[in-house]
Amino acid sequence: MDDRLRRSMPLFSMGIVQNLTGLTARQIRYYEENALIEPERTEGNRRVFSFNDVEKLLDIKSLLDEGVNLAGIKHVLSSKPVEANQPLNVVKQKKSDLSDADLMKYLKSELINAGKFGDQAAIQGEFSRFFNQK
DNA sequence: CTTCTGACA
DNA sequence: TGTCAGAA
Structure with missing residues (x-):
C-alpha cells in the first residue's frame, strides 16, 4: 500500500x-x-x-525521441491509467510502469553513462534514501 | 555553489 | 531550447 507513497516520495533535486x-x-x-x-x-x-516524476520524465524523453510533440505527450500521459486508443498520428503507448528494481537499474546506468564518477557517493545516497527511509 | 523566474540577441 | 541576469 505504501508503494505508491514511496514512488511519490520527494527526494531528487x-x-x-x-x-x-x-x-x-x-x-x-x-x-x-x-x-x-x-x-x-x-x-x-x-x-x-x-520516483514517479523521474519515470514520467523518462517517458517524456522517449516520446520526444519518437518525434511526439508536447500536446501528444500530454495526451499519452493523461491516458495513462486507461488503456485508451490512439488516433492516427498519435503514438502507441506500450512500455513504462517498470518495477522499482528495473527502474533503479536503468537510473544507475544513466548516471554512470552521464560520466559523473565524482558524485557516485552522492547518487548512492539518493537511492539509499528511497530504500532505508521506509 | 545550485536552483528559481522571467525574458529574448 | 539555450542562455543570461538577478535573487534566494
Whole structure:
C-alpha cells in the first residue's frame, strides 16, 4: 500500500534529475509548466522530484525521441491509467510502469553513462534514501 | 555553489 | 531550447 507513497516520495533535486533523465533544467521546468509533472517544493522553492516524476520524465524523453510533440505527450500521459486508443498520428503507448528494481537499474546506468564518477557517493545516497527511509 | 523566474540577441 | 541576469 505504501508503494505508491514511496514512488511519490520527494527526494531528487533538479541536478540529480538532470543526470538521471538527460534532460536540461529548462526542459524539465517547461514540462512542469505544461502540467506533465508535478514536483514538490522545498521551503526555498526548490523543486523536489519523486520516483514517479523521474519515470514520467523518462517517458517524456522517449516520446520526444519518437518525434511526439508536447500536446501528444500530454495526451499519452493523461491516458495513462486507461488503456485508451490512439488516433492516427498519435503514438502507441506500450512500455513504462517498470518495477522499482528495473527502474533503479536503468537510473544507475544513466548516471554512470552521464560520466559523473565524482558524485557516485552522492547518487548512492539518493537511492539509499528511497530504500532505508521506509 | 545550485536552483528559481522571467525574458529574448 | 539555450542562455543570461538577478535573487534566494
